[in-house]
Amino acid sequence: MHIKTTRPMGRTIHSALAALGAAALILATGACSSEIEADPAASESAASEIAITAPWSRETAEGQDAGGAFMTIANSGAGGDRLIGGSTPAAREVQVHTVDMTDGVMRMRQLTDGLEIPAGGTVTLKPGSYHIMLMGLAQPLTQGETVPLTLTFEKAGAVEVELAVQPVGSQASMGDASDGDDG
Template identity: 55%
Template sequence: MKSNSFYPLVGIALFALAAPVLAHSFAIAKIAIGHPWTRETAATQTVGGGFLTIRNTGKTTDRLISASSPFSTEVQIHNMSMDGGVMKMRQLKDGIAIPAGQSVELKPGGLHLMFIGLKKPFKQGAKIPATLKFARAGSVQVTFAVQPVGSTAPMEAGHAGH
């Protein structure tokens, strides 16, 4: 016969296992932000990229208009594209539209955030705090998980290094 304390312990254990996954998603109003991540940087590197998925569950387009972090002097919204075999990166001063009912992915080789003037290197396993500001939804605090240098997509809790 199992003790009455067994079932609460199972619930606590399940929550503890789920917490790392749940803790890496953020939301404000009708905006959901999934799995912000960045790459480890070299000791002399002064910039780093920021990647995440933004979902607008509302009925009105919103816009990511700015970002900031205490770990860099500035955070800019950028787009990277290839033009005739030449990589071109440009700042999107008007931000990024997040259409109603849709998702926008910020990823390597496309839309992304640029942490400029890093105050110290991003180390694998660290968490980089940042604030994202939306035109309608307002500001939300997020945390970027620092992944290995060669990462091309977010690594979920428990799957890093696979």
């Protein structure tokens, strides 16, 4: 049996071939969509290895152009990861920093290669140590408010947190029972 249909442009298409082509397209699309569905699950698995607790920042003064962000980052995964940066609508740039003591002078410096978060380990970002710098603040950080921050990890990808803005002299998150001197 040979069935022909005519399209408006005058081209003739064999229905059997069209049906076969449509079936191939459906099968190919199904194969592609199942691959696409597998990738987010793998990303979720990687992201779930990173847990962030007690994210906070200090209140800043009017005209102050930068602020710090602090938290504890745990990696329960079998492989290490690296905090490489981030973004926030509250600042122009997010940088990962450390503090060095040289000849009795404390200096902050950006970690251009990011901060290693070891497999099965925890890293505490705190004043006077590893921390996040929010550079080019859009407006002062105000005590009692929260600031959205998206951290970027080399393997886990983007992880969103809310920084609780604490008073100027704070050394640890108000929800953190420690004094901020550990780790």
